[in-house]
Amino acid sequence: MKIILNIWRQQNATSAGRMVRYEVPNANEHMSFLEMLDVLNEELTRKGEDPVTFEHDCREGICGCCGFMIDGVPHGPQRGTTVCQLHMRHFHDGDELWLEPFRAKAFPVIKDLMVDRSAFDRIIASGGFISVNTGSAPDGNALPVIKKCSDMAMDAAACIGCGACVASCPNASASLFVSAKISHLGQLPQGQAERDRRASRMVLKMTDEGFGYCTNTGECEAVCPKGIKIENIARMHRDYIKASATFREETSGGGAG
Amino acid sequence: MSSIAVNSGLNRTATFYHSVVGKKVVMAVSGFVLSGFVLGHMFGNLQLFQGREKLNHYAEMLQSLGGLLWFARFVLLSAAVLHITAAFQLWRLKNEARPQAYVKKAHIATSYAARTMIWSGPIVGAFLVYHILHFTTGQALGDQFIKGDVYHNVIVGFQNPAASFFYIIANILLAIHLYHGVWSMFQSLGVNHPKYTPKLKTLAKVYGWVIGIGNVSMPLAVLVGLVK
Numbered sequence: 001m002k003i004i005l006n007i008w009r010q011q012n013a014t015s016a017g018r019m020v021r022y023e024v025p026n027a028n029e030h031m032s033f034l035e036m037l038d039v040l041n042e043e044l045t046r047k048g049e050d051p052v053t054f055e056h057d058c059r060e061g062i063c064g065c066c067g068f069m070i071d072g073v074p075h076g077p078q079r080g081t082t083v084c085q086l087h088m089r090h091f092h093d094g095d096e097l098w099l100e101p102f103r104a105k106a107f108p109v110i111k112d113l114m115v116d117r118s119a120f121d122r123i124i125a126s127g128g129f130i131s132v133n134t135g136s137a138p139d140g141n142a143l144p145v146i147k148k149c150s151d152m153a154m155d156a157a158a159c160i161g162c163g164a165c166v167a168s169c170p171n172a173s174a175s176l177f178v179s180a181k182i183s184h185l186g187q188l189p190q191g192q193a194e195r196d197r198r199a200s201r202m203v204l205k206m207t208d209e210g211f212g213y214c215t216n217t218g219e220c221e222a223v224c225p226k227g228i229k230i231e232n233i234a235r236m237h238r239d240y241i242k243a244s245a246t247f248r249e250e251t252s253g254g255g256a257g
Numbered sequence: 258m259s260s261i262a263v264n265s266g267l268n269r270t271a272t273f274y275h276s277v278v279g280k281k282v283v284m285a286v287s288g289f290v291l292s293g294f295v296l297g298h299m300f301g302n303l304q305l306f307q308g309r310e311k312l313n314h315y316a317e318m319l320q321s322l323g324g325l326l327w328f329a330r331f332v333l334l335s336a337a338v339l340h341i342t343a344a345f346q347l348w349r350l351k352n353e354a355r356p357q358a359y360v361k362k363a364h365i366a367t368s369y370a371a372r373t374m375i376w377s378g379p380i381v382g383a384f385l386v387y388h389i390l391h392f393t394t395g396q397a398l399g400d401q402f403i404k405g406d407v408y409h410n411v412i413v414g415f416q417n418p419a420a421s422f423f424y425i426i427a428n429i430l431l432a433i434h435l436y437h438g439v440w441s442m443f444q445s446l447g448v449n450h451p452k453y454t455p456k457l458k459t460l461a462k463v464y465g466w467v468i469g470i471g472n473v474s475m476p477l478a479v480l481v482g483l484v485k
């Protein structure tokens with residue numbers, strides 16, 4: 001099958017980018033979308049041109065590395081699917097597609113379709129963790145977890161941090177991602193001790209990283225490859241409202257006693 | 258010594274409002290107040306269909322509330338100021354958060370109402386100013402304004418097609434604003450549950466339709482001569 005691609009080419013974060021048209025005459029329906037791009041890149045390399053940069057790692061839909069826009073939708077037309085797991089059988093011979101990087105101030109373009117999502121890492125570092133004393137492993141089932149809570153926490157934990165939610169949001173909000181992380185830890189007993197601090201710091205960090213605000217459009221939920229629900233965003237708002245009222249920030253250098 | 262610092266109240270409020278979530282909470286609470294008001298306001302005004310005496314009597318009753326009326330006005334004005342301030346700041350943030358637009362962008366879940374909140378809102382805001390000058394203070398009605406005779410003012414006001422047209426457009430936009438806004442405010446306040454959210458979404462749609470039909474019916478009825 002033949003696929004026509006209009007791909008955003010951009011040298012680096014500061015240069016201006018533009019759409020460039022390519023043809024892939026020898027794609028077939030068994031290829032994944034990224035394999036189809038591999039074929040294009042081999043051809044470009046052979047011709048001595050600069051291959052198209054895109055990010056990928058596992059190609060199994062679990063690492064969250066891949067992702068760009070296909071015809072204005074992150075990860076393309078197949079719901080619940082990362083672009084590495086998207087197969088060419090969902091397209092037709094002669095289709096013309098537009099590929100662009102995820103666009104947000106907080107996600108500067110590195111090159112072509114690859115963006116820098118380290119803002120997500122900084123949000124996680126601000127509070128998306130639990131502090132534990134490492135040592136010998138605790139006994140299994142020593143800490144009871146309510147089944148419903150563990151299920152909902154696991155659903156939220158499915159987020160792979162791909163950034164599609166930000167890319168699809170009309171306001172470039174990171175609410176779905178941040179709320180998934182807050183909901184993942186906040187529903188487990190291990191996450192209770194730092195629940196207020198987590199909500200407070202992660203929400204403020206997401207604000208300061210330059211992400212937009214949520215207008216409850218539901219666009220993120222529709223494109224999320226892991227089916228994260230905006231119910232989590234409501235939980236984040238609840239946790240943040242509560243934390244704002246009661247949370248006491250620790251001063252640095254304090255000691256016990 | 259414990260190492261816990263308690264932020265001062267002012268600090269807390271400033272930090273809360275600084276966050277994108279805090280601004281949305283302000284938006285939602287003020288939106289809640291305004292939505293409640295528009296419903297009550299509409300039901301009060303529908304007494305237009307019951308004749309001059311009924312409507313003027315209702316207006317008199319409101320005036321007789323005195324201090325309470327001023328308190329309500331104060332709450333509404335505060336809500337409007339907060340709502341508009343947050344809307345403006347959020348609109349700026351939206352533009353900053355995506356400086357380079359997509360060449361191609363699809364909307365697969367975002368409703369028309371949700372997409373146009375930032376347009377329906379300000380137009381309704383401009384309408385509110387006009388509406389107050391029209392029927393409350395009377396400047397927009399000029400010599401025809403009779404203080405205390407609300408029925409007369411409304412009929413004369415709506416017999417002007419341009420004015421009626423503005424009322425109709427603005428109220429359709431208000432209806433669209435509420436169609437998304439009334440469920441959105443619950444979500445912003447943290448209310449989302451698979452059991453209740455579908456009902457809240459339905460409520461928002463019904464709310465939008467009711468406000469739209471109710472408010473449009475008045476200028477329309479006067480325009481076509483049903484109420485004189």
Ligand code: HEM
Nearest residue numbers: 215284285288291292341344374378379382438441442445
């Ligand atoms: C009677 C007048 C109005 C009513 C009843 C009303 C009601 C609401 C409600 C209930 C919300 C949802 C809050 C939330 O999502 O948390 C909302 C959101 C919003 N309103 Fe209004 N509003 C009114 C006037 C205005 C005005 C004058 C403006 C603009 C200057 C405005 C701009 C907005 C914006 C930008 C949003 C946020 C959209 C979103 O987050 O989805 N509104 N409004």
Ligand code: SF4
Nearest residue numbers: 159160162163165224
């Ligand atoms: S919430 Fe979904 S779309 Fe957003 S980063 Fe996580 S997996 Fe990707």
Ligand code: FES
Nearest residue numbers: 057059064066084
């Ligand atoms: S490359 Fe790992 S999720 Fe696509």
